[in-house]
């Protein structure tokens with residue numbers, strides 16, 4: 001297959017994971033459902049089982065011809081070498097954590113981390129005897145270095161952070177971790193391809209494919225991508241030990257999604273910025289937390305390290321608007337669904353302050369935070385809807 005690495009990412013998303021346009025047959029792979037793989041002889045079966053790290057047909061849980069093209073596309077998007085597909089974005093968070101942590105180890109998690117990742121650290125990892133320190137996502141290298149203990153084996157990053165969008169200084173923080181002999185794991189779901197994790201010191205990159213890759217809010221899927229043989233072996237064997245598996249039907253839908261992701265993201269990036277900029281002019285809004293705008297914590301790192309933005313961002317309401325008022329705003333929108341997740345074709349709103357857990361003293365922006373996901377609708381229609389919602393909110397706030 002030709003090397004597409006120098007081509008534009010629209011081109012690469014059309015061709016990655018395929019064998020080229022002249023191989024014959026249908027454009028897309030079939031959905032291969034299967035558990036048993038049959039071998040002609042015992043010799044071949046015994047030899048086959050030595051290839052658990054490779055894209056071979058060994059047993060359903062180890063992958064099928066529907067999984068492998070998706071693995072290849074995601075590895076290409078992230079600039080890594082190998083990718084493991086797992087059943088959800090959350091499984092993509094927990095699987096590499098289990099790969100690199102053992103009883104007695106210490107983990108560093110950003111205070112802005114996706115809530116269920118925090119929960120995993122506070123429940124199962126704690127039960128396993130792994131201690132976690134939650135750190136300020138905007139921490140500098142020197143202060144981070146002071147948090148390392150002799151048993152710290154993993155620095156976890158999520159940039160930008162869930163709900164509050166702090167963009168982290170990934171290269172500086174990764175360098176500190178490596179100096180302490182720790183691995184750097186990062187949730188790169190927001191960055192997709194706009195942030196190239198392996199060029200910035202990350203060892204293992206996590207994505208919830210559920211978001212823009214799937215793109216239609218109808219499938220849960222995750223990926224864990226590595227860039228060295230050693231990390232691949234660790235992640236792959238842990239995933240196999242855990243019995244991680246993703247349905248081939250879901251992989252097929254994700255592959256279908258990925259082929260149109262670049263054009264969806266072109267529009268969603270532009271629409272997200274249009275709506276975010278409109279919010280900066282609104283008197284009800286104290287601050288817009290969009291990594292591409294200077295009002296976002298860590299905007300300078302976004303400018304330095306990212307090539308674009310997805311369409312998920314937050315706003316901070318002026319202090320006179322309560323949690324209930326933020327709820328009134330959400331409930332009076334007719335084009336925005338109230339709900340978790342993001343990356344689909346439809347817009348979403350989620351007032352966040354009521355359920356955010358922060359324990360490192362970060363995340364208080366002096367007002368209610370509300371998260372928006374901008375879909376494929378016309379931004380002028382979304383803005384008209386938001387005007388109506390803000391008017392209803394002003395009314396209840398008096």
Ligand SMILES: Cc1ncc(COP(=O)(O)O)c(C=O)c1O
Nearest residue numbers: 088089090114189208210221341
């Ligand atoms: C940043 C981030 N990581 C991981 C996940 C988990 O993805 P999933 O919903 O597929 O489990 C989410 C889900 O919202 C997320 O926002």
